[in-house]
Amino acid sequence: MKKLLTGNEAIARGAWEAGVVVCTAYPGTPSTEITENAAKYDEMYAEWSPNEKVALEVGLGASIAGGRALVSMKHVGVNVAADPLFTLSYTGVNAGLVLVSADDPGMHSSQNEQDNRHFGRAAKIPVLEPADSQEAKDFTKLAFDISEMFDTPVMLRTTTRVAHSQSLVELADREEKETKEYQKNPSKYVMIPANARHRHVVVEDRLIKLKDYAESTDLNRVEWNDTKMGVITSGVTYQYVKEALPEVSILKLGMTFPLPRKMIIDFADKVDQLYIVEELEPFIEEYVTSWGLDVHGKDTFPLIGELLPETIASKMVQTFGDCSPRETTEPNQLQYEVPPRPPVLCPGCPHRGLFYVLNKLKVTVAGDIGCYTLGCLAPLKAIDTTICMGASIGTAIGMEKAKGKDFARNLVAVIGDSTFIHSGITALVDVVYNKATTTTIILDNRITAMTGHQHNPTTGFTVKGEPTKEIDLILLAKAVGVERVQVVDPFELDELEKIVREELAAEEPSVIITQRNCALIDKSRNSPYIVSAAACTGCLRCLKLGCPCIAKEGKKVRINLAQCVGCGLCATVCPSEAIRKEGGAND
Amino acid sequence: MTDITNILIVGVGGQGTILASRVLAGAVQMTGQDVKVSEIHGMAQRGGSVVTQVRYGKEVASPIIPEGEADIILAFEKLEALRWLPYLKKDGSILINDQRIDPMPVVVGTAQYPSDVLDIIKKERKEVFIINGLGKAVEAGNGKAVNVVLLGLLARYLKIDKQTWLDVIRETVPSKLLEVNLKAFEAGWNSFDR
Ligand code: SF4
Numbered sequence: 023m024k025k026l027l028t029g030n031e032a033i034a035r036g037a038w039e040a041g042v043v044v045c046t047a048y049p050g051t052p053s054t055e056i057t058e059n060a061a062k063y064d065e066m067y068a069e070w071s072p073n074e075k076v077a078l079e080v081g082l083g084a085s086i087a088g089g090r091a092l093v094s095m096k097h098v099g100v101n102v103a104a105d106p107l108f109t110l111s112y113t114g115v116n117a118g119l120v121l122v123s124a125d126d127p128g129m130h131s132s133q134n135e136q137d138n139r140h141f142g143r144a145a146k147i148p149v150l151e152p153a154d155s156q157e158a159k160d161f162t163k164l165a166f167d168i169s170e171m172f173d174t175p176v177m178l179r180t181t182t183r184v185a186h187s188q189s190l191v192e193l194a195d196r197e198e199k200e201t202k203e204y205q206k207n208p209s210k211y212v213m214i215p216a217n218a219r220h221r222h223v224v225v226e227d228r229l230i231k232l233k234d235y236a237e238s239t240d241l242n243r244v245e246w247n248d249t250k251m252g253v254i255t256s257g258v259t260y261q262y263v264k265e266a267l268p269e270v271s272i273l274k275l276g277m278t279f280p281l282p283r284k285m286i287i288d289f290a291d292k293v294d295q296l297y298i299v300e301e302l303e304p305f306i307e308e309y310v311t312s313w314g315l316d317v318h319g320k321d322t323f324p325l326i327g328e329l330l331p332e333t334i335a336s337k338m339v340q341t342f343g344d345c346s347p348r349e350t351t352e353p354n355q356l357q358y359e360v361p362p363r364p365p366v367l368c369p370g371c372p373h374r375g376l377f378y379v380l381n382k383l384k385v386t387v388a389g390d391i392g393c394y395t396l397g398c399l400a401p402l403k404a405i406d407t408t409i410c411m412g413a414s415i416g417t418a419i420g421m422e423k424a425k426g427k428d429f430a431r432n433l434v435a436v437i438g439d440s441t442f443i444h445s446g447i448t449a450l451v452d453v454v455y456n457k458a459t460t461t462t463i464i465l466d467n468r469i470t471a472m473t474g475h476q477h478n479p480t481t482g483f484t485v486k487g488e489p490t491k492e493i494d495l496i497l498l499a500k501a502v503g504v505e506r507v508q509v510v511d512p513f514e515l516d517e518l519e520k521i522v523r524e525e526l527a528a529e530e531p532s533v534i535i536t537q538r539n540c541a542l543i544d545k546s547r548n549s550p551y552i553v554s555a556a557a558c559t560g561c562l563r564c565l566k567l568g569c570p571c572i573a574k575e576g577k578k579v580r581i582n583l584a585q586c587v588g589c590g591l592c593a594t595v596c597p598s599e600a601i602r603k604e605g606g607a608n609d
Numbered sequence: 610m611t612d613i614t615n616i617l618i619v620g621v622g623g624q625g626t627i628l629a630s631r632v633l634a635g636a637v638q639m640t641g642q643d644v645k646v647s648e649i650h651g652m653a654q655r656g657g658s659v660v661t662q663v664r665y666g667k668e669v670a671s672p673i674i675p676e677g678e679a680d681i682i683l684a685f686e687k688l689e690a691l692r693w694l695p696y697l698k699k700d701g702s703i704l705i706n707d708q709r710i711d712p713m714p715v716v717v718g719t720a721q722y723p724s725d726v727l728d729i730i731k732k733e734r735k736e737v738f739i740i741n742g743l744g745k746a747v748e749a750g751n752g753k754a755v756n757v758v759l760l761g762l763l764a765r766y767l768k769i770d771k772q773t774w775l776d777v778i779r780e781t782v783p784s785k786l787l788e789v790n791l792k793a794f795e796a797g798w799n800s801f802d803r
Pocket residue numbers: 366367368369370371372373393394467471472540541542655
């Protein structure tokens with residue numbers, strides 16, 4: 023039976039068919055749906071781990087004990103997991119272990135554009151790159167076999183266009199596997215220097231065997247066509263090449279580390295002109311040029327951003343002339359200004375109140391990764407820095423240490439509940455331990471909102487929807503050693519402002535927890551608010567909230583009733599009492 | 610690969626473009642053709658400009674549509690129709706929901722919402738269909754069903770039989786919303802005339 027699946031759904035299915043028993047992850051676009059879908063299968067344990075490092079550690083534990091494990095994360099998540107990853111390469115596995123790295127060329131939803139094939143090479147583990155959902159499923163299964171065959175973790179690298187595009191997939195049954203026998207083997211799994219020295223030799227030896235495998239596996243294949251031009255490519259880019267240039271010969275690499283050197287040289291020999299078409303880094307190209315081959319790669323194609331079929335065709339025509347691209351229609355450029363439409367905090371978003379107050383108080387704000395990062399945009403403009411998951415608190419400490427306590431009187435770190443658990447907590451320990459006075463604001467909207475509302479240790483539910491113990495952020499902050507902890511509803515603007523002022527003034531660490539449900543999961547729908555044109559003076563104070571439902575109309579404002587969720591925040595800030603509930607008492 | 614049909618569904622994050630693309634892909638699959646869908650998640654869902662791409666035919670390689678090669682654009686909002694217009698073939702068709710949603714730069718006054726969006730589009734392309742999707746959705750019983758109204762319009766335009774669509778909608782939409790959505794689909798289907 024064929025089913026339309028996204029790459030992510032296909033990977034979850036592949037894991038299930040491969041008899042996987044443990045799936046772990048921290049949510050991150052474009053990898054999130056792998057674990058969401060894996061959690062639907064009863065035969066597999068699945069979890070949202072607090073961060074990617076823990077996810078990989080849980081996965082490796084399962085593998086060593088004898089059960090196949092799938093660990094998924096977005097590209098920047100591998101930075102967090104890099105520590106166990108590099109040593110896991112040394113220990114190898116018992117049952118198969120596959121790490122999915124979902125890269126995001128074009129940065130649709132990411133803070134950078136790194137190419138994680140480099141991680142595969144640096145950690146010396148094989149890297150597989152599927153080109154559509156069918157391959158995503160097939161390669162996942164094969165990756166587990168390779169993992170066990172060569173005693174190594176395997177990286178399955180996808181990109182946004184593989185992860186989030188749907189194509190037809192042939193389904194199969196699950197191969198139920200006995201969990202492998204666990205054997206105590208300290209020389210393999212206890213990486214004290216004496217043991218690790220031996221294991222490094224094993225790793226190098228394994229790489230040689232993997233290189234041979236790369237030459238013979240049908241993960242790598244040639245599609246012969248006109249030999250005037252040959253293209254080496256991998257991942258979704260293969261589909262673009264096939265579409266744009268139906269007449270060229272293609273060497274499609276399903277395995278991009280280690281590379282099949284003989285196969286590539288052979289291919290290069292048989293074509294007149296060799297191109298390497300790869301998104302982001304010249305990963306394949308650097309190897310191939312180091313072997314003395316003459317290629318066009320990044321001299322022709324961009325290093326930055328996503329590649330597109332039309333770019334591939336036009337660049338090749340420019341450098342080579344005749345490569346018979348498929349006929350394309352010339353797009354006609356618009357002659358009109360179209361205003362941009364950036365994402366915004368949703369109507370009723372709990373973070374809006376906080377950023378409104380922070381903007382009003384003109385404090386410096388060290389920010390973090392999540393929906394609330396949108397607080398940096400006009401009109402709220404309340405965030406000064408955003409670096410990576412968990413960076414806000416550390417950044418604020420550094421600012422204080424560099425500029426002194428007076429600067430800290432006007433400085434806060436903001437971080438979401440899930441992000442705080444991910445990797446904010448360790449920096450909060452640092453605040454206390456190293457005597458900073460940082461004010462940390464935890465924006466607790468009771469969910470991991472950015473990635474699509476996943477549970478986390480503060481919500482009281484697991485990925486499978488089972489109730490579990492809920493972490494108490496107040497007790498946690500206190501346990502770390504913060505004595506000043508206050509909880510406030512971010513829509514109580516006066517109270518919130520008072521508390522922020524108090525904690526900024528306090529010359530000691532403090533934590534403010536702003537608590538209100540994410541507007542998208544808040545089920546208590548209220549009737550919308552309306553503006554009384556007679557009472558509205560056109561001061562435009564409410565527009566400062568950046569609520570997408572309020573717009574200027576003539577000299578006054580209007581609320582879009584279809585979108586308004588009735589949170590009432592605009593009524594709070596209106597000085598003329600012109601905004602009130604539709605059908606409310608004072609109507 | 611010239612037998613591929615390229616459809617771009619564009620709108621504002623939260624309008625339900627993804628559901629529409631999934632129903633469309635499901636209907637196409639039932640006709641036995643190859644189909645690929647590409648969508649973007651994350652930031653774009655929060656009120657930003659969103660686009661999903663559906664391609665089908667005998668064999669589809671790339672999941673994304675090259676600029677200038679969309680056969681049809683289904684636009685959930687006027688300004689988005691204009692933004693993505695360069696993707697539409699010269700002789701392509703565009704189906705537009707006549708609804709205006711101001712982007713934040715317009716709300717805060719740093720940008721202008723062009724007043725003559727539909728006129729510009731009509732000048733640029735011949736086949737332009739405009740419907741009041743929101744009005745029809747409200748009539749059907751729920752303003753949130755705009756996406757299914759538009760899907761009904763698109764369905765009528767494509768050569769896939771009606772029953773196939775209804776079957777896919779039954780499978781995709783949660784049962785408590787089914788009735789409203791079937792009505793919404795019908796409203797979209799009936800508002801097509803040329
Ligand atoms: S998803 Fe929730 S937290 Fe995120 S912007 Fe919307 S309302 Fe705010």
